[in-house]
Amino acid sequence: MAILPIVKYPDPRLRLKSEAVEDFNDDLKSLAQDMSETMLDAPGAGLAAPQVGRNIRMIVIAGADNDEDFDDRCLVLVNPQITWSAGEQTYDEGCLSVTDLNEKVIRAQEIEVKAQDLDGKPFNLSADGRRAVILQHEIDHLDGVLFLDHISQLKRDIYKRKMKKMQKEDSDE
Ligand SMILES: [Zn+2]
Numbered sequence: 001m002a003i004l005p006i007v008k009y010p011d012p013r014l015r016l017k018s019e020a021v022e023d024f025n026d027d028l029k030s031l032a033q034d035m036s037e038t039m040l041d042a043p044g045a046g047l048a049a050p051q052v053g054r055n056i057r058m059i060v061i062a063g064a065d066n067d068e069d070f071d072d073r074c075l076v077l078v079n080p081q082i083t084w085s086a087g088e089q090t091y092d093e094g095c096l097s098v099t100d101l102n103e104k105v106i107r108a109q110e111i112e113v114k115a116q117d118l119d120g121k122p123f124n125l126s127a128d129g130r131r132a133v134i135l136q137h138e139i140d141h142l143d144g145v146l147f148l149d150h151i152s153q154l155k156r157d158i159y160k161r162k163m164k165k166m167q168k169e170d171s172d173e
Contacts (some may be wrong), residue, residue, distance in 0.1 A: 004038045004052040009098045010163065015144040018048075018055040021078045024120040028058070028078070032118055035060045036074040044096045046134040048141030051097050059138040061131070077115035077125070080139050084112040091133045093147045101159055105150045107136045 007013055021028060031054060039047040039060055046061040057079045087109030094102040110128040113135055117123060127135055137147055148156055 001037050002034050003041050004034050006038065006042070006096050007051055007053050009095075009146065009148070010160075011097075013053060013055065014050060014097055014141070014146060016050065016055045017144050018050050018057045018142045020057050021116075024078070024116075024118060029118050032058065032060060032076045036076070039074070039096075042096050045130075046138040047096065048138045050141050050144075057142045059135075059142070061134050061138060063131070076118055077113065077135075078118065078120075080113050080115035080135070080142075082111050082136070082139060083114050083124075086110045089129070089133070091130065093133065093137060095137070095147055098146060098148060099163075101148070103147070103151045103155060105133075105137075105147050107133050107150075111135060113139075
């Protein structure tokens, strides 16, 4: 078990399309363990493999059940796909890879997801509310999409300028 370093925006690895998992081996299980530990330590409500520098289609989310009070149990989804969605909700999102930014994002209110567990066994999951937001956010990461892509161009530009300035200040020190 280990806490993994989190890849931060604008690292280009966050923009890659991740590959489907085909080998359900011990490496995958230990990566899922490390990702869960890294997420809980951060703390965050979800984490996708590309955020720890592995471009494969696996995410972990906090809380084993679909309820509002997330505990420290984690749910692992391998090769997740949204198969159905309905409604609309606006939620204030942040991301462990995007420092110092929270913005409202519009997403589906309810979703159904199909995925595989760490042994490759398929399962389906329904979610609504906050949990549906987290799943949509994490699944986006597997296609190189960040929540930044869902906010207005203006807000995105302001954030990019702020990041450039911070990076410049760091290198001036
Ligand atoms: Zn994220």
